[in-house]
Amino acid sequence: MAPRGETKERILAKALESFSTIGYDGTSLDDLAEALDIRKQTILYHFVSKRGLLNAVLDDSVKKLTESLEEVLTSTNSNRDRIEDLVRSVFRVALEQPLLLGLLREVSRPGSPAAPRLKTQMSPLMSRAIAWMEEEMESGRMRRTDAQLVLLSAYSTVVGLATEIEILRTAGVERVLRPAAQRRQELLSFLRTSLTPLEKQTI
Amino acid sequence: MAPRGETKERILAKALESFSTIGYDGTSLDDLAEALDIRKQTILYHFVSKRGLLNAVLDDSVKKLTESLEEVLTSTNSNRDRIEDLVRSVFRVALEQPLLLGLLREVSRPGSPAAPRLKTQMSPLMSRAIAWMEEEMESGRMRRTDAQLVLLSAYSTVVGLATEIEILRTAGVERVLRPAAQRRQELLSFLRTSLTPLEKQTI
DNA sequence: CTCAAGACTTACCAAATGGTAGAAAAATCG
DNA sequence: CGATTTTTCTACCATTTGGTAAGTCTTGAG
Numbered sequence: 001m002a003p004r005g006e007t008k009e010r011i012l013a014k015a016l017e018s019f020s021t022i023g024y025d026g027t028s029l030d031d032l033a034e035a036l037d038i039r040k041q042t043i044l045y046h047f048v049s050k051r052g053l054l055n056a057v058l059d060d061s062v063k064k065l066t067e068s069l070e071e072v073l074t075s076t077n078s079n080r081d082r083i084e085d086l087v088r089s090v091f092r093v094a095l096e097q098p099l100l101l102g103l104l105r106e107v108s109r110p111g112s113p114a115a116p117r118l119k120t121q122m123s124p125l126m127s128r129a130i131a132w133m134e135e136e137m138e139s140g141r142m143r144r145t146d147a148q149l150v151l152l153s154a155y156s157t158v159v160g161l162a163t164e165i166e167i168l169r170t171a172g173v174e175r176v177l178r179p180a181a182q183r184r185q186e187l188l189s190f191l192r193t194s195l196t197p198l199e200k201q202t203i
Numbered sequence: 204m205a206p207r208g209e210t211k212e213r214i215l216a217k218a219l220e221s222f223s224t225i226g227y228d229g230t231s232l233d234d235l236a237e238a239l240d241i242r243k244q245t246i247l248y249h250f251v252s253k254r255g256l257l258n259a260v261l262d263d264s265v266k267k268l269t270e271s272l273e274e275v276l277t278s279t280n281s282n283r284d285r286i287e288d289l290v291r292s293v294f295r296v297a298l299e300q301p302l303l304l305g306l307l308r309e310v311s312r313p314g315s316p317a318a319p320r321l322k323t324q325m326s327p328l329m330s331r332a333i334a335w336m337e338e339e340m341e342s343g344r345m346r347r348t349d350a351q352l353v354l355l356s357a358y359s360t361v362v363g364l365a366t367e368i369e370i371l372r373t374a375g376v377e378r379v380l381r382p383a384a385q386r387r388q389e390l391l392s393f394l395r396t397s398l399t400p401l402e403k404q405t406i
Numbered sequence: 407c408t409c410a411a412g413a414c415t416t417a418c419c420a421a422a423t424g425g426t427a428g429a430a431a432a433a434t435c436g
Numbered sequence: 437c438g439a440t441t442t443t444t445c446t447a448c449c450a451t452t453t454g455g456t457a458a459g460t461c462t463t464g465a466g
Contacts, residue, residue, distance in 0.1 A: 007443080023312070025228035028423065040424085042444055049425065107311075109226070152367065153386060160363030163311065165357065179352055188357075189390050210413080231453065243415055252455060294439085408466085414462070423452070430445070436438090 008046050010036055015057045020102030024054055024112070052115050058107060061100050062121040068093045069125065073132055083191055087154075089183045090186060094161050104160050126151065143197045157187050211249050213239055216259045220234065225255055227315070257317055264303050265324040267291065271296045276335055286394055290357075294387045297364050308362050329354065346400045352359030353398065360390050 012037055018027040029050055033040040042152055047053040072082070072089050094101050107114045136142035161183055217239055221230040232253055236243040250256040275285070275292050297304050310317045332354055339345035364386055 023226060023228055025226055029425090030423075039445055041426095041446085045443070045445095105308075109224070109309075144407070149385075152388075156363050156367035157360075160359050163308070163362065164359035179356060182352070183356060184227070186389075187395050190393075231454080242415055244456095247455070248414070299431085330464075347424095410453080411463090413462075414459105417456105417458085419454105421443090421453080421455105424450095426449080427447090428445100429447095431443080431465105433442070436440100436454085 007038070007042065009053075011038070011046060011053070012041055012057055012060055014062060015053055016099050016103060019054065019057060020099040020106055023026070023106055024114070029053075051113065055117060058114055058117060058121060061103055062118075062125070064097070065093060066102060066125050069129075073128055083195065084188060087184060087188050087191065090154075090158050091161070091180065094158055096166060101159055101161070105163060140197060141173065142195050145194060150191065154187060154191065157183070179184060210241070210245065214241070214246055214256070214356065215260055218256055219264065219306060222257065223302040223309055224310055227317070232256075240351050241404055255315065257310075258320060260306065261320060261324060265321075265328070267300070268296060268303060269328050272332075274379050275329055280391055286398065287391060290387060290391050290394065293357075294364070297361055298383060301368060304362055304364070311362070327356060343400060345361060345398050348398065353394065357390060357394065360386070374401055 011032075014032060018032055018035075029040045029141070031041055032042055068089060069086070072085050075082070075085070097128070099102055104118070106112065107118050108167065109115070112118075126148075130147045133142060133147040137144050137147070161180060164179065166182065214235075218230070221238075232243045232246055246256065247304060271292060272289070277290050278285070278288070294367060297389055309315065309319070310321050313319070315321075328350075333350045336350040336354070338349050340350070344368055358393055364383060368383065369384065
């Protein structure tokens with residue numbers, strides 16, 4: 001018998017995979033259990049209900065996402081281009097863990113049962129990012145704009161990237177790294193033009 | 204008794220609404236029927252199966268989408284900015300019929316049972332757009348790039364718009380027209396810089 | 407008026423779904 | 437080892453699901 005939280009981790013991983021591809025409603029606990037060579041009741045023992053499993057997967061994913069971005073947000077080497085750092089690290093997450101973005105996409109859907117929880121879970125990260133941006137604005141390193149707006153736009157672009165990767169795969173385009181890089185550039189230049197103070201704009 | 208295709212139309216409309224919000228798997232024929240004050244078997248009578256209903260909704264939506272873009276693609280007043288026309292009309296569809304974009308989003312998901320059909324349905328529109336772009340390239344009005352790539356990028360941006368609108372609503376942002384306009388501007392400038400021939404670039 | 411075709415309904419059903427109850431096995435610890 | 441707790445399983449169950457079969461009702465043509 002698997003000691004410690006090993007089984008739990010396995011369930012979480014497979015659940016993320018399933019939720020982010022075939023969706024929450026499309027995932028059946030029986031199928032999930034079979035894929036893990038486990039009985040359904042083991043899943044329910046660890047997570048109480050299907051909804052509980054979704055919440056756990058969500059919490060876990062947001063935690064990982066937060067960890068990936070935390071270091072960039074807290075790093076204080078202000079001389080480097082931090083916007084570029086931020087965009088770069090977000091895109092790294094998107095490319096390395098497309099499932100995670102797929103989950104966000106699935107869950108941020110209007111009718112999703114987990115939308116409120118996603119909002120709650122993401123808000124610390126969001127406020128942190130907004131606080132950072134406003135600090136930058138205060139010091140004059142960043143133009144005064146609606147931080148929340150810019151953030152959401154950037155967010156949806158990244159989630160869109162994950163979508164795009166799948167669309168490209170469907171359409172038969174094999175290499176996905178090139179368009180990803182292109183899109184990153186697009187986002188970066190958008191952020192630059194909307195954030196760089198006017199007097200510093202040389203581009 | 205409703206003559207002509209009235210009932211059929213009603214079913215299609217509600218199905219689009221349901222599929223694009225709570226998803227295909229999340230939609231039950233019973234609920235759909237109840238919402239229409241109809242018996243489930245009436246739905247099955249018209250569309251044979253749930254999958255058949257999805258296909259019908261898909262065909263219908265792609266048809267509407269195609270009609271919206273057809274006129275722009277066929278219009279031959281080459282002196283005006285046709286890229287702007289195209290982007291504008293696509294965004295008009297996105298804002299007026301967010302459900303349609305929601306459906307695309309739902310259906311272009313990796314595990315979706317309708318992904319292949321979507322590809323088939325969309326490909327005429329896609330090839331038409333690509334042909335148009337290549338024609339423009341040939342005549343020198345457009346820079347030589349990978350037309351398919353640009354198209355897919357633009358496509359995912361538009362679908363992302365629908366997503367963004369919902370995210371903004373979830374986050375409590377009321378006015379969604381401003382970010383939509385902003386994003387349209389973003390897409391437009393992206394397309395301009397990547398499509399305008401170098402010798403003509405004055406921006 | 408008749409009658410065939412179309413539209414819609416009632417009656418059912420097998421399979422799948424999320425979930426409960428409680429036994430059995432395994433791990434932990436004194 | 438023995439007792440207790442944690443983990444996993446077998447056995448069920450109520451409900452929902454998409455779908456079939458067979459009617460009833462409506463309409464329109466001859």
